[in-house]
Amino acid sequence: MSRRIQQGGRLIDRAQRESFAFNGRQMSGFAGDTLASALLANDQMMMGRSFKYHRPRGPVASGAEEPNALVGLSAGARFEPNQRTTTTEIYTGLTARSQNHWPSLDYDIGALNGFLSPFLPAGFYYKTFMHPRPLWKALFEPVIRHSAGLGKAPTEGDADRYEHFYFFADVMIVGGGIAGLQAALAAGRAGAKVLLIEQTAHWGGRAPVDGVMIGGKPADEWIAATLDTLNAMDNVTLRSRTMGAGVYDHGYALAYERCEDAVPQARGPRHRLWRVRAGQIITATGAIERPLSFPGNDVPGVMLASAVRDYLVNWAVAVGKRTVIVTNNDDAYRTAIALHDAGEAVPVIVDARPDAKGPLPERARALGIRIEQGCGLSGVKGGKRVTGAQICRQSGAGAVIEEVPCDAIAMSGGWSPVVHLWSHCGGKLTWDDAQAHFRPDPSRPPIGHDGAGFVIAAGSANGEMLAGACLQDGDAAGKAAIKALGLKAKGGAIAQAEAEGEHPMMPVWLMPADATPELKMKIFLDYQNDVKLSDVQLAAREGYESVEHTKRYTTLGMATDQGKLSNINGLAALSQALGADIPDVGTTTFRPPYTPISIGSIAGEARGPIFQPIRQTPMHAWHSENGADFEPVGQWRRPYCYLRDGETRADAVTREVRNTRQAVGLLDASTLGKLVVKGPDAGKLLDLVYTNMMSTLKPGNCRYGLMCNDNGFLIDDGVVARIDDQTFLCHTTTGGAERIHAHLEEWLQTEWWDMQAYVANLTEQYAQIAVVGPKARTVLEKLGGMDVGRDTLPFMGWAEGELAGIPARVYRISFSGELSFEVAVPASRGQEFWNKCLAAGAEFGIMPYGTEALHVLRAEKGFIMIGDETDGTVIPQDLGLNWAISKKKDDFIGKRAQQRSHMTDPNRWKLVGLETLDGTPLEDGAYAIAEGTNANGQRKTQGRVTSTYYSPTLDRGIAMGLVLNGPDRMGEVLEFTRTDRPPQHARIVDAVFYDKEGEKQNV
Amino acid sequence: MARRRYSVFALAREALRYHAGWERAWNSPAPKSRYDVIIIGAGGHGLATAYYLGKNFGITNVAVLEKGWLGGGNTGRNTTIIRSNYLQDPSAAIYEKARSLYETMSQDLNMNVMFSPRGVIMLAQTEHEVRGYQRTAHANSLQGVQTEFISPARVKQLVPIMNIDGPRYPVLGGLWQERGGTARHDAVAWGYARACSGMGMDIIQQCEVTGIRREGGKVTGVTTTRGDIGCSKLGIVVAGHSGVMAEKAGFRLPIESLALQALVSEPIKPCMDVVVMANTVHGYMSQSDKGEMVIGGGTDGFNNYTQRGSFHHIEETLRALVETFPVISRLKMLRQWGGIVDMTGDRSPIISKTPLGGCFVNCGWGTGGFKAIPGSGWAMAELIAKGEPGPLAAEFGLNRFAEGRFIDESVAAGVAH
Secondary structure, three states: OOOEOOOOOOOEEEEEEEEEEEOEEEEEEEEEEEEEHHHHHHOOOOOOEOOOOOOOOOOOOOOOOOOOOEEEEEHHHOOOOEEEEHHEEEEOOOEEEEEOOOOOOOHHHHHHHHOOOOHOOOOOOHHHOOOOOHHHHHHHHHHHHHOOOOOOOOOOOOOOOOOEEEEEEEEEEEEEHHHHHHHHHHHHHHHEEEEOOOOOOOOOOOOOOOOOOOOOHHHHHHHHHHHHHHHOOOOOOEEOOOEEEEEHHHHEEEEEEEEEEEEOOOOOOOOOEEEEEEEEEEEEOOEEHHHHOOOOOOOOOEHHHHHHHHHHHHEEEEEEEEEEEEEEHHHHHHHHHHHHOOOOOOEEEEEEOOOOOHHHHHHHOOOOOOEEEEEEEOOOEEEOOOOOEEEEEEEOOOOOOEEEEEOOOEHHHHHEEOOOHHOOOOOOOEEEOOOOOEEOOOOOOOOOOOOOOOOEHHHHHHHHOHHHHHHHHHHHHHHHHHHHOOOOOOOOOOOOEEOOOOOOOOOOOOOOOOOOHHOOOOOOOOOOOOOOHHHHHHHHOOOOOOHHHHHHHOOOOOOOOOOOOOOOHHHHHHHHHOOHHOOOOOOOOOOOOOEEEEHHHHHHOOOOHHHHOOOOOOHHHHHHHEEEEEEEOOOEEEEEEEEEOOOHHHHHHHHHHHHHHHOOOEEOOOOOOOEEEEEOOOHHHHHHHHHHOOOOOOOOEEEEEEEEEOOOOOEEEEEEEEEOEEEEEEEEOOOHHEEEEEEEHHHHHHHHOOOOOEEEEOHHHHEEEEEEEEOOHHHHHHHHHOOOOOOOOOOOOOEEEEEOOEEEEEEOOOOOOOOEEEEEEHHHHHHHHHHHHHHHHHHHEEEEEEEHHHHHHHHHHHOOOOOOOOOOOOHHHHHOOOOHHOOOOOOOOOOHHOOHHHHHHHOOOOEEEEEEEEHHHHHHHHEEEEEEEEEOEEEEEEEEEEEEEEEEOOOOOEEEEEEEEEHHOOOEEEEEEOEEEEEEEEEEEOOOOOOOOOOOOOO | OOOOOOHHHHHHHHHHOOOOOOOOOOOOOOOOEEEEEEOOOOOOHHHHHHHHHHHHOOOOEEEEEEEOOOOHHHOOOOOEEEEOOOOOHHHHHHHHHHHHHHHHHHHHOOOOOOEEOEEEEEEEEHHHHHHHHHHHHHHHHHHHOOEEOOOOOHHHHHHHHHHHOOOOOOOOOEEEEEEOEEEHHHHHHHHHHHHHHHOOOEEEEEOEEEEEEEEOEEEEEEEOOOOEEEEEEEEEOOOOOHHHHHHHHHOOOOOOOEEEEEEEEEEEOOOOOOEEEEEOOOOOEEEOOOOEEEEEEEEEEEEEOOOOOOOHHHHHHHHHHHHHOOHHHOOOEEEEEEEEEOOOOOOOOOEOOOEEOOOOEOOOOOOOOOOHHHHHHHHHHHHHOOOOOOOHHHHHOOOHHHHHHOOOHHHOOOOOO
């Protein structure tokens, strides 16, 4: 059984009890416990079920690499699936539930899969479930989906919040073990701005667990003193519980701080995502122990030797009463010795090496621990918990020599440096034969903008496995970073670390070496995804020879631990199967994040109403208070209509249109883009970006202009007003302001950089209010202050002055066909002007109108709308706008494109009006059907509806559309599609439905 | 050459002997000195081209050359969405052909590619988008593509975890293609490779084409890291590096190469049965059979060839998706990656003859190539076999850029494929 022992536990505070619940059972632990250590202290070894065969799973590791012991934490709006118990700190009130089983952890129907496992090898689903075809969707896939997945999906939104944090560092050091601390010392002393982060709540890494002495004292003392030194440096920032998640181009890095996970009731964000820009990044991320590949290596109670040691030293938890050690290296002897020192039984150390003669084995021998050399395990007794280990010769086929009763097995297959962050941005690896692992190749680091490396690996992450070398390497990394930054390294002694030396390990990728096929089907490589050695061999046999193929075919390394434990063992199994060397087979790609990070933390603060900025005009509040039914238009909200009591949207639109035609309407047009173009070459620039001639426009006048892209397609339109000789004010569509501004800047900065013309976006500087309708002039005259008479301010003119005491620029333009003034006032006075218009217009029946009425009014007049009549494939000529295309200019953007054969084809779809025979509106987006089908069997078409509305003015449906040779086919009746109904008939008519002579707008 | 069939019976038989009897899914031969047709690129499109050359035209003296490992480009990096609810006729035709071929692909290839017709919704979140998708629905009705514009309530019914009343962009409806879905991307490449190998074709991995040999304006073969190989016809099907390969053939392509970002969450039990695409906020998501939420983002704002993940788009995408699916906030991102996509000026593909005689190109699928694989292969095989495009490929020629005859899909508000 696993249990708490009386002595020790460097990370727990025995004075502070914490009570928590696991699967509804109340348990208790100490402050400083992880959920895994606390569960083990309560003899809860089994913590979950595996993915595919639903096999019993206990923790195999003690940190971030844990693949098995995943639970669902908390409930409701704080429920989180797939949390590693090994990295979850406990607190009173924590609730956890095991996953992937039914009805219970102990008795799981899904475990039947295990009995079927001979029939379910890697990729079995590619070879079956094909017949009969309908059953895949109806039966096979649902069954597979339900048995796959791990934790349950949350069912509620997230009650917590998250934040992003921005940090600039000269040197970012990831990993607070002794190498990272020493690197921070070196960099900090030189005056660099240093950020040192550590993923756990504790500093120092493995050194204290391994009993390392630094400067003649226990490692913990050196760590405490070093932290004091670093904390005293203003230029050094330290953060624990903060993981280096990813390294990206140019020294950009992500760090993931878990602020509230340990203290959930505290205020503040749950996670904080650090977005770091670092000059140099030092990865002192340590190393991870590898499991050994022996039959039964997945039974709960089989653990990494380092994890057994961690639980004992850090949390005073003995994972078994009798622990068998199985290893191919000296390091695991530390676990045996630690257990022995704590009074725990170690019946035998099984060492695959023929002779174990290093200082550590010798010490173990001296302590009287039995050592079996040249041996391995060929089996593990027990199902839900280890009950015995079967010893065999490592060199044989697995004949059992002896069965040793035990309830825990500590295994060590050697260590692999954590090279993830080194590799994220292109750092390359080199194979270290002696230690049988990949380590960073210092000659091929990730390259920054200047062609030089910007990541340095340090300590055991760099393949330095002994404490003394780690300190030296950390110091060297710190100094190398300083040098790369052009700073001067300062002296400072490096403490000497003492630890026992180690004799060479012996790579063991298969235990026993000649294991039978039957045994190979019991050797697990990926514990979570249930990938076995036999699966990798099957993949190789079937030609999935690339490591990426093997990974994808078997799912090796695709579990939530992303292969931290399984990758190298799997790789070795693959290269053995292929008869190739491991470095020739290569690794799969390391991708961010290092361990999974919450999606909430990536989304950050921007949720709900602040998900994206909402842009508001100066009159926005008034609209809200007066019945506005808003629609999103880009990042703006614009009133679609203003609802009055009892009105439907359609009622409101009808009322607004009629009132504007008959009396006077008020439109908030502030969202229209307002770009000022200024400079001696302003006219020249505009002549190139508009199809029209703008340089000839006289100050005081306005001109409607069209803009095309370099493919000739119409992208925006609007009224240009010439303010003075060198200044133009260009109106764009609401959605176009930023896009067109960028368009102009791109041309100015990349092509016409010699032009003296400058563009500024003044959209938000002005409130723009359209006063529209037969009574519009009367309203403005009542406001008083400037002459808005027909002669002083003619159609397509503008004037500057004052209205109602407010400075105003008045444009005599119309997008409705009515007498209309668009008045721009300073944004700060927009509401005031709006109010004054309402007051002055009250006696004439003034009413605000929204975007839908705006659309109807313009459609009745046959005015085009960018985004309705255009869709990125329409040229001005299609819309009958040839009059707005200057023939005098040598060039404008789109001119050449419009000369291409398809653009000049006489048989194009062109703009017309459409009138249904029955008077009801056509459907949005309906197509005009033509005779027959094309070569692909599709029904031919001859046009489509671009805008369709009910016209209150004409009391019938009106539409605009693009029709093949439309203008030449006036009066023809076409068939238009309708949803789930027979086609609708409409007649081709002139697109101007109202006031064809334009008398009303020019009064 | 014929492969042993995959079936539940074969599986049971092998179970009795530790699966020792399975043969290679595809052969790995050394290149011959000459083939009738060489396809450069053993991704989905290249392999499908080879497959239909054999199946539809009986041309089996074919080699598919691959620089790395087959299916290792965008075929193995995409978010596996299959749909054909395109607006323009040529697009709808080829994507619908592809979708219909996906329906029977498992049976055709005798490999379960797990085509899952679970349905695809494209959300409308502005009035403009509503009109755009209504237009697409009308177009689809004439193109023989089954789609419908559905109400917010129906969207909610199909995707209960969706927040349709978000404060920022409430869901106003959606374009629903019930017969769209997903498939297992790797299996598509493997299945085609196995079938090609079964027809006697050579799939040659780790064989980089370093040059294209020409004589008198016609292609005569390729030079590779495994020697010179002759051919009468050459198909270039190398998404992500099309411009590079075209340069070797002596012509230029109107293509930009950009990194497209994607990610997956940790696996959870089924919580979303359909594929959802939200173009206004820019994110799309589905749940794989393994349980991961598979999430697609946008392309990086600069041209490059590194298949790395970058962070800025991921942030934007997840922000949008947390807004749309609040329950995913407490899930965790497991892995992110990038793939290099070819972008043409109109975001539609190129299946075309080239200035070099006997050399044909298939590229420019942008962010939406996976769904097209079988249709693309079908059309490309016809082009190579006949030397002239059939109806599926006819509109996708290179000449359309010179003529201004674009096939622009972004018009339907659908920026993402």
